[in-house]
Amino acid sequence: MEEVMKEVMEEVLEEVMEEVMKEVMEEVMEEVLEEVMEEVMEEVMEEVMEEVMEEVLEEVMEEVMEEVMEEVLEEVMEEVIKEGLEEVMEEVMEEVMEDVMEEVMEEVMEEVLEEVVEEVMKEVVSR
Numbered sequence: 001m002e003e004v005m006k007e008v009m010e011e012v013l014e015e016v017m018e019e020v021m022k023e024v025m026e027e028v029m030e031e032v033l034e035e036v037m038e039e040v041m042e043e044v045m046e047e048v049m050e051e052v053m054e055e056v057l058e059e060v061m062e063e064v065m066e067e068v069m070e071e072v073l074e075e076v077m078e079e080v081i082k083e084g085l086e087e088v089m090e091e092v093m094e095e096v097m098e099d100v101m102e103e104v105m106e107e108v109m110e111e112v113l114e115e116v117v118e119e120v121m122k123e124v125v126s127r
Helices: 002-126
Strands: none
Touching: none
């Protein structure tokens, strides 16, 4: 009887140990799985954040470059217009001065010619 009791106790102990080991292994596996999932999620989130930050940085840089290029283009165009205006004004002034000089020379020549004609006429009349 004692022998049977001993065997039954051993079997019960074995079964209990198996159950306990099963439960312990399940809990350990759950914890390991949770930790692995947490680490994987952290890494994934880090990568996602890096990619998002890179994209945001690229977009911001593109916008900044567009604005800078617009400003530079505006300044260049202003300079070109200003220089073009200065050149046009110089050319107009040159032409105006040429015209004025021509008119002045014509008037002076006419007056000189008139005076010369008058002098010649006086000479002719006096002879």
